[in-house]
Each structure stands twice: as C-alpha cells, then as structure tokens.
Amino acid sequence: MGIATITTVLDLTGVFINGLLGGTVARKRDLDLFGYLSIGLVSGLGGGLIRDTLLQHGPPDALTNAFYIPTALVGGMLAFLLQFTEQDWNRVFYLLDAIALSVWAITGAQKTLDVGLGWLPALLLGIITAVGGGAVRDLLLQRIPAVFGGNALYASVALVVAGIQVACSGFGAPVAGTVAGVVTGTALRVIAYRRGWALPEGTTWEPRDVLDKVTRHDRRDPDHRPPSDE
Template sequence: MFAAPASVDVIGQLTRYLDLAGVLACAILGGAVARTERLDLFGFLVVGIVSGLGGGIIRDTLLQHGTPVALTDYAYVPTAVLGAVIAFVISISEHAWNRLFVALDAAVIGFWAVSGSQKTLAAGLGWLPAVLLGITTAVGGGAVRDVLLRRVPTVFGGNGLYATVAAVAAGTMVVCSYAGTPVIGVVLGVVCALILRLASVLFGWGLPTGLDWQPHSRLTALMQRRKRRRGAGRPDPPDDS
C-alpha cells in the first residue's frame, strides 16, 4: 500500500537523515534567536536543543510508539548541540542572519513535515494523523522555543506561510506514500516546502488575521454614540429607554 518491502529500510534511513538535518537546521535557528536575545553560551545550548528536538519529541510522544527517538538515538542530542555551537561561534551581520534564517526555516519545514508524516504512516496510522503530526513535527520545536523566550510563536502569524507550508509538504508525502512512491514524496515534499515558504516571504503571502467585526445592536450603537460625544466634549443626551 505504501512502500515495497525492499524499500522500507531505505525510506527509514532517509527519514532518519531528514530528521537529523531538521535537528541541525532548527538548532542553528534557535541559536540565531538566542543571539538576538543576547544570551550566553548556556542559553544558546538550551534554546538550540529545545528548538532542534522539541518537535520530534512531541511527535514521538503523541505516537506512543516507544521512547522518543531523540532519547534512544545518540546522534540527536550531539547534532542539536552542534547546531547551537555553530550559531554561537559564527558572527555575521543581522541581514545575513535573516537571509540564512529564512532558508533554514524553509528547509526545516520540509524535512520535518515529511519525516513526521512518514513516521506516522509507518506506525500504522491513517492519512489525517500523518498530516497533523507532520505539521506538529515541523512547528513544535519552534513554538516551544518561542514560548520559552516569552515570544509569540512564529506559527501563530505575523510572517509568511508556516504551518500551511508544513501541511502541503506532509500532504504531498502522504499522497505519494499511498500511491506507492514514498521516495518521490520525500523529494516533492521538501521541494514544495522550500518553494512555497520562500515565495511566501518574498511576496508577503500570509493567512488572513482576525476580521475587524463588531456586533450590531441597539446597545452597541448607543455606547459608540456616547463615546463619540464624550470625545467631542458634549454631554450625553437623556436616555429614552
């Protein structure tokens, strides 16, 4: 239904490498955020590790398919530490950091959305949990990082498309897996994430924010009229109710 038995090991290894690539990239992104907050080395390490491993740990915990891989595969924590150290050691201009941040951000979304959805399918769950956990894997670490630093999580808006890109990448992986071509799904998912995320930043695409809507009623109209009169320095008319 998904992959041929001969390709299961290949897909598993490819997913692991994508997961580790996401850990490294997101740890570097966490280090970039730590730099803007003027944290020390320990702060870099904590923010980098949380940013790099948070999404995967949330995914594996929700799957309830054994201990989170970040705690059983000894490549994960050193990879996150490496990313944080890279961000700590390399000091470049703010403009260059911003450009690197966008590129790495797009890569992280693709890597983790694809690996998260593939791991969910491999655990025997359906297409909807695969898409949801693909999104969670892609945005979870960044959300935890932002909450830790008392920032509004990036996924909640104010930037280019983010969770939407993860949904497209995860959906692409799911469709290709059901079609029996998971390797193509990996490539297409990552490419779609890169193109869509970079385009959203370049052209300013984003989801709509809350509509400026107010309920219309007699009481609301009366309160607004009184507010305007007070602003103009005129006394309120007698209430005829």
C-alpha cells in the first residue's frame, strides 16, 4: 500500500469521525435531520476543502472522490440515530477527536509535500486541515471556534503531528511518520484533555504597567543619568 492510498484512507477516517462529531454537536443544539447532515458535512469536509482549494492542484478530493460526501453523511446520520450520553462523550468522543485531529494533520502535511511545496506550507496546511472543519462548524452554530481557546491543546497538537510527518518524509520514511504521528498526536491530545493542559491566555499587563515599573526603577537608582546629547 503506497503513501497516497494511506493518505486517502486516513483522510476518509477523519471525514467520518468529524461527520459524527458534527452530528453530535447538532444534537446539543436540537437541530433537525437536515441540520445534522449539514453540520456533519461541514465538519467532515471543511478542512479538506480549504486545504485542496489552497493547494490549487485540481478539484478538491471531496468533489472528485465518490466516497467523501457519503462518508460525512453517514457520520452525521449515525449521530442522528444514536443518542450518546455525556459519559459516552467523555470516554469515546475525545478519543475519536484526538484520532481525527492527528490523521488530518498528517494528510494535510503529506498532500502539501506531494505537490512539491516545502516544509513550512506543509505545517500550515496540516494545521488548517485538522482544525478547519471544526472552526467552520462552530461559526455556523455561533460558537467561538474551539481552536481559539477554552479547550485543551488542539492546534498545537496538529502542529506537532504535522512536524513529525514532515520530518519523517524528509528522511524518506513517510509511513513511519504516519504511524508515529497518529500515536503521538492521539496520546498528547487525550493527556492534554484529562490533565487540563492548555496554552496560556492573554496577560493582564498593560503598557503603562511596564512604563511605571521602569520609571520607578529609575527614580530608585542614584547612578541613573539622563542620556547625553554628546
């Protein structure tokens, strides 16, 4: 099995999982069947559509591969038919989310490398692929996208996974990078969720606070002299 086939399988895995997750979010908003399917499609296909549009390497895979749209719809429909409890969510869905985040970061990075772009675009599109669908979904539901905060490590995990894939591809071992990326990303995301790891939020310092500290230090320093014009 070549790396192209592996990438497609991983991409479809992410499509299904995020279609399911999108449908689960639709249930929390009490949407109807059309809402489930719509949010499932957006969640499952959004990141890949953004990635393929930016790559400008032919039509997006979601429009040319007959499996993409049905896979996302199946995920949304499954969420409609099955009601999941909060306990189920905590036990299962964060694991699924971690897997989807990892496989999409890998596919985004690998597809970027496959079209001849460098490592930095590969990292960028790895992150966009991983978080794009969820961000668009949250905006449609008038929620602050999870990637912007209030969540355990998310985009940073995608960056780590994309970096592993890029590094291993550079050494000629993309399949090893795929395995290492999925394992590392899934473990890191789950651990971050359980332990509450998150990036720091904005500081409370204001510019005048810094200036006040500098001026107070200058007044206490007897050796301080104003700058000379000479």
